[in-house]
Amino acid sequence: MFKYYGKYAPYLFILPSAIVLVIFFFIPFFQTFLLSFLDYSHNIYKPEFIGLENYITLFNNPVFYKVMWNTFLYLIVAVPVLAVFPLFLAILINQKIKGVTLYKILIYLPVIVSIVVAAIAFKWLYADQGILNYIVTKLGLEPIGWLTDPNFALYSVIIVTIWKGIGYYMIIYLASLMSVPKELYEACDIDGANFLTKHLTVTIPHIMPTIALVTTISAISAMKVFAEIYVMTKGGPLNSSKTIVYYIYERAFENLDLGFASAMAVVLLVIVMIFSLINILFFERNKYQI
């Protein structure tokens, strides 16, 4: 095809996006590293260069390990559930049954509703004399401090994240299930395979790339949770539900300890970049072919 555009046209078309990405992505990216070498705690207008000291403080801070452990627990609990349960639902919905659209709409509803409203709704369910504790006491157990007991708070918040993600991943799985050749299922039916063997031998191997994709994207979003924690627990009690992003927020915008918060942000950056790189290199490669 002949070149109908001028020499500068491609650059002019890209320029507006480039300006936004440079100002709001690339400069902040490098500045995060820079800030992590500065100390703002004495004078917020005149930071001092202190080298790696923020990292030393960070790695000597027990809260850091608590926060990392909480984030790890978040991943360990939320990611497997979000990788497996929505797949199970998608398989059920993918059968020729009635009312599929209604089920999809209802299960997708939590995805579109604001996370703030979702967190408030759960806070109400979790209230000390709330409906969940009614069920608990009906079962003959002691009422649970869902958001006030350090042993439960983190898991109570994780449940909200899971609840809000199920519909999203279910739709991703549904799209991928459509690509499984029908003949394979027909062959299974002829062989008289039951529900479980049919899906273990045909469905799962066929959509393995999607399972891997869902695993990494749900891991990345679990690393980034903030609103649930902000609205429900503020990271408490006793830091028991504090994860990385909330900790960064708290140190940066409440304690104004910008250097320390940035060191924490660098830790988050490194972890998320590793996950994203795995994602791009292995699972979404075809999407980003030049």
Added chain:
Amino acid sequence: MKGIKFKNLYAHIILIIVSLLSIFPFIWLISTSLKGSSENIFAYPPEIIPTDFTWANYIGVWDKVDFIGYFVNSMIVAGGTVILNLILSAMAGYPLARMEFRGKKITFFAVLATIMIPFQAIMLPVYLITLKLHLVDSVNNLAGFIGLIMPFAVNAFGIFLMRQAFLGVPKEMEEAAIVDGCNVWQVFWKVLLPMVKPSLAVLAIFTFIGSWGEFLWPSIVLTKESMYTLPVGVNNLQGMFSSNWRFIAAGSILSTIPILIFFLCMQRYFISGENEGAVKG
């Protein structure tokens, strides 16, 4: 035949239970919001159907909270974010799909690299830059809105989505337009953009949902209550009405109505699965 029906019964039971669990937190919130002051909202056993039914909580919270203001602010921010995303993503996607130029590869990978940078990790410098550019509501409302929008004015997902869309347009379209005397801008604006309308719609809808629900960034930059977007305003209800759960519930439900209508009108875009992973909400 009987076996198949039996299996479907199980599927229905499970799907009904999951559907109920998906909406139950909202149902319970609605129930609480409709209970009058003579009804104990902590009653055991809990009552789903209010015995002292009333709209008073909705009226009360509506009088005390400027929901229209929050709604308008959210519309301005989400609307501005959508328009900028459409224009900027389409403009950047076009040369990446259709033109040869020096630095194309580097541009491509630079855009790809931004996917790996989570906003949450760079929000602190983004805030400092926004302050430096005076794009905050303490300067004036317009600056405040621009500050809310600009960090999300374009992203890699949008650019790649539009690039993919332009790749699917037949080259003859451009050739015919050039022969007809169009310049490059006209080719883009009059010929190519109408061809990628479906992708623009997908980008608009998912950007809108993302921007509408955004909580972290507005809660960092906003200082004036009159600038609050809906999520920030709803979170603020907790402080305003400390333990008045009837009002908090009514306010939360009120704030959800606009996005619920939007979702029900656009549901096929969300649940068809064709736009899977277009933009992570």
